[in-house]
Every structure is written in C-alpha cells, then in structure tokens.
Amino acid sequence: MIILKYAADVISQLKKLRLTKSSTGFVPTMGALHKGHISLVEKSKEICEITICSIFINPTQFNNADDLKKYPVTLENDIYLLEKNGCDILFIPGVSEIYPEGTTLKKHFDLGYLQSILEGKFRPGHFQGVCQVVCRLLQITNPTHLFIGQKDYQQCMVIKRLLELENFNIELIISPTLRKKSGLAMSSRNLRLNKQQKEQAAEIYKTLLILQQKIKPGSLQYLKKEAEEYLITKNFKPDYIEIAEADNLKTVNQWNGLTELVALVAAFIGDVRLIDNILLKNQPVSIRNL
Ligand code: AMP
Secondary structure (H helix, E strand, O other): OOEEHHHHHHHHHHHHHOOOOOEEEEEEEOOOOHHHHHHOOOHHHOOOEEEEEEEEHHHHOOOOOOHHHOOOOOOHHHHHHHHHHOOOOOOOHHHHHHHHOOOOOOOOOOOHHOOOHHHHHHOOOOHHHHHEEEHHHHHOOOOOEEEEEEOOOOHHHHHHHHHHHHOOEEEEEEEEOOOOOOOOEEEHHHHHHOOOHHHHHHHHHHHHHHHHHHOOOOOOOOHHHHHHHHHOOOOOOOEEEEEOOOOOOOEEEEEEOOOOOEEEEEEEEEOOOEEEEOOOOOOOHHHHOO
16 A cells, blocks of 8 residues: 655555556545445445545634544554455645645535535535545545445535535445444444443444434324433534434435435534434435435
8 A cells, every 4th residue: 555645645646556447435534433334335346447545634614623633543444454455556645735825615516505504514514525625635635436425424515515516527436334243334433432332332323213214294293202301311512413304414304205215313422523424214225326
C-alpha cells in the first residue's frame, strides 16, 4: 500500500496506475477504522481495479469543537488494517491540503430540506462541511465508484445530491451497516464508550427492531413517542427518533402501509452521540437507488 500526504502525489500516482487499470474505488473515512469501514474497502476491491482510501478528520463537519477534539485517532492500526485488506493507496492529507484557502467555507451546496432536518437540524453546518470535504476529495481522486455506508443514512442522500449538483460521473455504492453481535452499529465513536455504555448502546438497535416489528398503517405518533420514552428509560438523551420515507427522508406521521420507510435515531450516552437507522418494510429497499 502506498501512503501519501499530498494531493499532487495522489494525482500522479493514480495517473500511473490508470495506464493499466480502468476503475477506481474511493472510500473516504475519518479513521479509527473498524470492520464497517473495511467492508467498504472489500466492496471496492470486488468491483474496482484500484482502491484508494482517505483518512481525514474533517474539521468543517464538526459543529461541536469538543467532539472534534475527542475524535479517536488510531492511525497505526488503521494502516495495518488497510494494508492487510489490500487497499492500494491511503491518502492522509493535512488540513491545509484539503483547505488551502482556510476552513471558512466559501461555497454553498444547495441541499434543500435535507440540510435542515434530523442531523441537519441538530448539527447545523454539518452537511455543508461533509459536501466541502467530499467534493475536494473527489476532485483529487477522480474515482469511478464511491463507497459509503448506510449507517449514515442522511449523509448517503446528501452525497447523492452532491454528485448531481457537481455533475460527478461517479457510481455511488451504499453498503449495509455492520454491527457487533449485540446489534450495536460499529462506529469510531464506540471507542469512547466504556464497557457498560457499550452494553447500553445496543438498546438503540433494539429500539429500531421494536419499531420495525410494531409498525402498522395509520398514525405513527404514538409509536415514535413510545420509542423515545423507551430510550429515555435506558438512560439515553435522544436528539430525535423519527420515521421518514426511505427514498427522500420526508418525515411521516401517518403511514399508508405501502411507502418504504426508514426509522432514524440520534441519541447521547454520556457525552457520546450515536446514530443508527433501520429500514422498516420487510422487503429491503434498493438502497442503491436512494
Ligand atoms: P466515518 O469514518 O465515520 O466518516 O465513516 C466512513 C464511512 O464508513 C462512511 O461512509 C460511513 O457511513 C461508513 N461506515 C461507518 N460505520 C459503518 C458501519 N458500521 N458499517 C458500514 N459502513 C460504515
């Protein structure tokens, strides 16, 4: 695996590789890698001839300075995992490489209502920061395929919109969420949980499964309230627990029994904020077509 810090080196290295290889898969991450990230690398290797992964803790997507400061860094282990799993290039840029003109965002991406609901509401500016970094990384890596995780459901929709807005001709591949045996979605932030909090955190997925089992046509208000109260009894501080249409994230209070739905949750355990989601209909929605 070739490890590079500078955009110019990534561009020239990819140019060399592309003399004999035609497809490039890109996996953007913020590091502290786990099996969820590696599943994206594996998928890229299945589909593409070149796989490039980036590790960059993007300051502009953190609305909370403390969260940025506490974001876990496990670079040595990340390099080991990527090398072991056959990643070809690892790009680890510094902030000035991604934001040569500083981190005050100049460009605005028109994300419509996606920007102001759910994560957008609770993390103002977050998705503008995500678009900023993904856009810059895509310009550098110029991939044929982009691999991201369903774990960040709203982010998948935002990135899909970004590809349209910027006319990127890139195939977006969305992979399912990898979980621990307990059901807890793998996340870099789990490293900040102690043993007891990890056990408690599995209640998030349990809540989503209960929603999946209990949902029926008609009003969803009571079900949402019940799920929120359940989380509170388990010592969470929920930001939201919401049900929305799976293909556009419009929130739903009344269900016709037909529309594909997704339940999404964001909740704090101590000072660690976790998110998760689940598709609510039995037949899995084609997430490639989000
Ligand atoms: P992050 O490092 O948290 O920015 O995540 C990098 C990529 O990995 C994003 O596309 C995430 O959606 C994806 N990802 C994070 N956790 C998981 C997981 N448990 N399963 C699958 N993909 C994941």
